[in-house]
Amino acid sequence: MALALTAMLSAPAFANSKYSGIVVDVKSGRTLYSYKADTARYPASLTKIMTLYVLFEELEAGRMSLQTPLKVSKHAASRPPSKLGLKPGSTIAVKDAIMALVTKSANDVAVVVAENVGGSVPAFAQRMTRTARQIGMKRTTFHNPSGLPDNRQKTTARDMALLGRAIQERFPKYYKYFNTRVYTYKGRRYGNHNRLLGRVKGVDGIKTGYIRASGFNLVTSVNTGGRHIVAVVMGGRTGASRNAQMKKLISQYLPKATRGNRTAPMLVARAETPASTPKVTPKPLAYAELRNVPVPGLKPQEQLMRVAALAQPTTAIPVAAPAAPVAVAAARGTESASDIVTGSIAPVPQKPDLKAILRRKALQVAAADLAPQPVAAPRSPGVRSVRTQTIRVAALGDEVVAAALPDPEPATPDLPDAPANASVTVAANNAADPMPGWQVQIAAAESEHAAVSMLKKAQGALGSKLRGYDPYTEPVDSGGATLYRARFVGFETKTAAWNACRDLKQKRFNCYAVYQ
Structure with missing residues (x-):
């Protein structure tokens, strides 16, 4: 009764019909x-916690190592963000796959793991x-x-x-990987989406x-002061409110956890060994082998045949055919609405090649609600300004379809240059991803220098109205070209x-808001 009363008192503060939560004393x-x-x-x-659980089983059984290369299929590479942007035919090492799942929560990497371990999704x-x-998860089904x-x-x-x-x-x-805050892959750094790491004492994943x-979900483990809890918050309205609720649960219930010796049984998944498979002597801790995994020493084709023959579980579980590619509109509901990779501040500005700018193709971007207002591009001394203007809008993500045109006699004056002392803190290439939340995009430029310049101009135009909001550049691939x-x-x-x-539109900046 006391537990129910506590839940009733806690739930209205969260005020969300999707919300559910639990705190368990591990000991x-x-x-x-x-x-x-x-x-x-x-x-x-x-x-992806279960995806990693199965991958860890492969490592424990010796069928894979942290250096084992996992091949990237076309299907895996086509998964919507959040993703690393792996190319079909390339490979990624198991350790990198683990880190990408823990930090970036990369969907392409999850499919790579599934196809290499299971033969198919x-x-x-x-x-x-x-x-x-x-394990005892009676109400969970994965597809x-x-x-x-x-x-x-x-x-x-x-x-x-x-x-x-x-x-x-x-x-x-292998669990220690969940405590990774920043991961570097091919020169780019990816921040862990779990913002409680390093900010709440005792949180280790x-x-x-x-x-x-x-909604916004979070599983958290807290191990400090001789106490250990695992807490779950599901259905948060925002990442911030989810984190606030988790902090509240940790603060309220960690002191109630046991400090003595562990009395709860260990949670270990044990699979039955099929009659057709020779039994093996159990390893320490008696972890039994799962039966639908590739067997060491077999050729790849033999492994696939064995997987196909043994894939059916003892109790049939419905499995659908591989899903069709998810539409971009749906993909924007993923944890990170696009593949955020922080950019670096551009080197010394170079004089733009006007002819090259005039030859460039229209660039596809997504913003169905963006008004077709011109935005002045940065100018260099002695070079005519080039104006970026919206010519078409399509729901293809969160970009704008734009073309570069020479600036005719201006109907309205160009925006003033930003003050020389305007400070722009653009994310360096060794920075973590920004916190999830609402963002405002003002442009997609061909160079990082141009993107930085536009951000400075916007700061100079709005002044204190943008105080507290961080300027940020992000390189993205668009039709083989890199935009910022x-x-x-x-x-x-x-x-x-x-x-x-x-406010930006009043200063003649194109812009739109997007949840990232």
């Missing part, structure tokens, strides 16, 4: 807090679901390894707490998740972003 196994913990929810990128999803049952929208992919807060406990108990050696259907988005980030609400965009 005793007691549930310290529970609100709709057994109600079906969409896991979103919390799915459906077979891997079957194994994920079967493993979930073995893909990434958490991208699928109405059949369901879980509960209680099941996610079980998984959060099981993965660190079974794989303490583990994973965030977001799609529109689920010029954005202001750090808006906590949609209204704040819209107000800033309104």
